Amino acid sequence: MKFWKRRGPVPELGHSIRDYQALVRLKLKAMPHERALALAQSIGAPTLEDFMAQGDGHVAVLRHHGLENGMAIYDLGCGCGRTAQALQRSGWQGHYTGADVVPELLAEIARTCPDYRTVLNYERTISANDESLDIVFHWSLFTHLFPGESYLYLLDAYRALKPGGKMIFSFLELEDRAHDHVWQAGLRKLRNGERPEQLDAFLHRDWITRFARDAGFSTARFTNGDDDAHHPPFWQSLAILAKG
Numbered sequence: 001m002k003f004w005k006r007r008g009p010v011p012e013l014g015h016s017i018r019d020y021q022a023l024v025r026l027k028l029k030a031m032p033h034e035r036a037l038a039l040a041q042s043i044g045a046p047t048l049e050d051f052m053a054q055g056d057g058h059v060a061v062l063r064h065h066g067l068e069n070g071m072a073i074y075d076l077g078c079g080c081g082r083t084a085q086a087l088q089r090s091g092w093q094g095h096y097t098g099a100d101v102v103p104e105l106l107a108e109i110a111r112t113c114p115d116y117r118t119v120l121n122y123e124r125t126i127s128a129n130d131e132s133l134d135i136v137f138h139w140s141l142f143t144h145l146f147p148g149e150s151y152l153y154l155l156d157a158y159r160a161l162k163p164g165g166k167m168i169f170s171f172l173e174l175e176d177r178a179h180d181h182v183w184q185a186g187l188r189k190l191r192n193g194e195r196p197e198q199l200d201a202f203l204h205r206d207w208i209t210r211f212a213r214d215a216g217f218s219t220a221r222f223t224n225g226d227d228d229a230h231h232p233p234f235w236q237s238l239a240i241l242a243k244g
């Protein structure tokens, strides 16, 4: 099956697409002369220094889990290029595709990383041919989607990965006390009748294991985000799924 063949009606823009487009446009309007900072803040980095340090951390995670030069990698929900810019800074050589649902974020990657490919994709699919990618990764994306949406992405990532390829992603879990502040903030908003900026979603390792098994992945491994200090700590948990 080719990824671009759509069947059925054109889907509605989903909740996370509407919410992120609104958030990015609000930030840009509030800070018209600080575009890079407005975009960084809309994906959760308070300062440009944080944005760069976090991106360097992302690259260290990817290298620890097998990133090499020459690979074809896919950054799902890539934002404005926190990881892309860090990959470029690190001197990594390979084929990068960043996919997102907000045109303004993708435009920033096109501006800062002109050799990288960007894709605007509103469907829960991976815009790549079958068995064409070495790594599909995403940070803080399943944290904003319903479990069914995450599963659809996982299923299509399996299709697009080469045999031996990996899907690497971060997620929030209730069992980890370090993630509790997100849970508590959500409860506070519910109690106060406030509308959250976006959905904050938690997953369980058992659910991810089931998703991975149903999709066909041979293994699903998890870390609390620091991989025994092999890279700077990632504040969310990490899942590493392998296509056998």
Ligand SMILES: C[S@@+](CC[C@H](N)C(=O)[O-])C[C@H]1O[C@@H](n2cnc3c(N)ncnc32)[C@H](O)[C@@H]1O
Binding pocket: 014, 016, 017, 020, 021, 043, 044, 076, 077, 078, 079, 080, 081, 082, 083, 099, 100, 101, 102, 105, 138, 139, 140, 141, 144
């Ligand atoms: C918290 S930000 C993380 C950005 C990037 N992964 C990073 O760590 O720098 C979440 C990103 O997911 C994107 N997003 C939201 N809904 C999405 C969807 N349904 N499919 C793909 N990306 C989505 C947002 O536009 C945003 O760029």
